[in-house]
Amino acid sequence: MRNLSSRNSTRSRNTPTPCCSKVGIKRGPWTPEEDEILANYIKKDGEGRWRTLPKRAGLLRCGKSCRLRWMNYLRPSVKRGRIAPDEEDLILRLHRLLGNRWSLIAGRIPGRTDNEIKNYWNTHLSKKLISQGIDPRTHKPLYPNPNSSEIANIAPIQNCILNSFPLEANGGVYRATATRENENFTMTNLDQFPNQVIDDGAKNWPSCDGFNKGLQSHHEQNKEEDYIGNENEDTFSLFLDSLINENVFAYQQQQQQLQQPKIIGPSGEPMISSSQAIHHSSISEAEVAYSMAAFGEKDGVLNSHDLA
DNA sequence: AATCGGTTCAACCGCAGTTTA
DNA sequence: TTAAACTGCGGTTGAACCGAT
Numbered sequence: 001m002r003n004l005s006s007r008n009s010t011r012s013r014n015t016p017t018p019c020c021s022k023v024g025i026k027r028g029p030w031t032p033e034e035d036e037i038l039a040n041y042i043k044k045d046g047e048g049r050w051r052t053l054p055k056r057a058g059l060l061r062c063g064k065s066c067r068l069r070w071m072n073y074l075r076p077s078v079k080r081g082r083i084a085p086d087e088e089d090l091i092l093r094l095h096r097l098l099g100n101r102w103s104l105i106a107g108r109i110p111g112r113t114d115n116e117i118k119n120y121w122n123t124h125l126s127k128k129l130i131s132q133g134i135d136p137r138t139h140k141p142l143y144p145n146p147n148s149s150e151i152a153n154i155a156p157i158q159n160c161i162l163n164s165f166p167l168e169a170n171g172g173v174y175r176a177t178a179t180r181e182n183e184n185f186t187m188t189n190l191d192q193f194p195n196q197v198i199d200d201g202a203k204n205w206p207s208c209d210g211f212n213k214g215l216q217s218h219h220e221q222n223k224e225e226d227y228i229g230n231e232n233e234d235t236f237s238l239f240l241d242s243l244i245n246e247n248v249f250a251y252q253q254q255q256q257q258l259q260q261p262k263i264i265g266p267s268g269e270p271m272i273s274s275s276q277a278i279h280h281s282s283i284s285e286a287e288v289a290y291s292m293a294a295f296g297e298k299d300g301v302l303n304s305h306d307l308a
Numbered sequence: 309a310a311t312c313g314g315t316t317c318a319a320c321c322g323c324a325g326t327t328t329a
Numbered sequence: 330t331t332a333a334a335c336t337g338c339g340g341t342t343g344a345a346c347c348g349a350t
Contacts, residue, residue, distance in 0.1 A: 029318070029344085051335060067336080068319065103338060118339070119317050 026060045030069050034059060038066055039074045072113045079111025083120050091117055092125060096139045 030038075041057035047070065049056075050063035059066060072078070083091070087109055094105045102114035102121075109117065126136035133142050 027320075049335090062320095063335085064321090064337095065319075071337095072318075100339065114338075115318075122340095123316060 024060060025062050027065070030061075030073075034061070035069070035074055038069060042070060042074075068115075072115045077111055078113060083112070083116075083124075087112065088120075088125065091121065095121065095125075 026034075037057055037059055041053070045056070050067040053059075053063055053066050054061045057066075061069075090109060091105060094108060098104050100118075102118045106112050106114040106117050121136075129136040129139070130142070134140070135142050
C-alpha cells in the first residue's frame, strides 16, 4: 500500500512538474477530433511509448493523458454502459478479497477499466454497503451486535463467514454459521463448535484479509520466486476464475492434481481439507481465502493444532 | 425558468516500481 | 551501479448532469 502520508510531502526526487502543466499542452475533456487522431495512430503504430506518442501523433496532450484516454475510453475492448448485477456481485467478491486493487479487479471483469470500477465502487457500492451496516473498506460490520458475548471473540471473522464452514473430525461436524439480522451480523449457530477452537483458532481462521495472508505466507516460503509468476500465476488465475464462474469444483479438481494439503486430526486421522470443506459448504470468499491461505502453510500439510 | 445540492465519472496528480542508458 | 526515464496505479478533483424545490 502506498504511503498516503507522503502524498502531500514535498517531492523527494527531482520529480518534474506535472507533464500536463507544460505550456502548450492541452488539458481537460477530449474532443472527438482528438479521440480520432489518437485511435487512428494507435491502430497504425500500436500502444506504448506514451511519452513520445503525442508528438508522433500530432496531439497537444501529455503522454499520460493519451494513455489514460486510450485505456479507459478508446480501446475497442472497453465495454460501455451500466454495470450489470452479476458484475456488481463480482466486484464485491473481488474487493472483499483484494481490497482497493482496482486494476486486479478490473482484470477479472472483461471490458471494464480500473477507473470505472473504482468510480462505481466509490459512488455506488461503498454507499450500498454502508447502508447495510458494512464497512466498505474492511467488509466487516460497522455496528457489531453488542448483545452477543461470543461475538467479541470472533469479531474478526464474523463478517466473512456468512455461510457455514464445516470441518469434520471423529465423525463430528464443527460448524460456525453467521447470518445477517436487522442489519447486524450475529453468530447464530455454533453447534458442536468447541469454544477453544473459536477462541484460539480465530487467528488462523479466514479473516477478511485471509487472502492476503495466504499470499504473504506463500511468498515467504518462496522468497526466490515472485508469487505472481510462473505456475503460481496459474494458480492465482485459476482461483480467481473459480470465483468468477462460481465453479469451485474446477478449482478444487485442479488443486487435487497438485499436492493437496492434508489436515491431520488430533489422533492422526486425516480431517477434511479446506477445499473439501468448500465442497461441502456453500462457498464464501472467506472460505476460499482460507483455503488459499492453507496452501501457504507448512509444506502443504496442515495440522489440526494449527486450527485449534 | 432559476437555483441549489447531490451524484457521476472523466481526467489529473503524485507516487512507486520497472526499465534503460 | 546508479540516475533518469518510463509506466502503471490508486486517490482526488471538478465540470457536467440531474432531480427537487
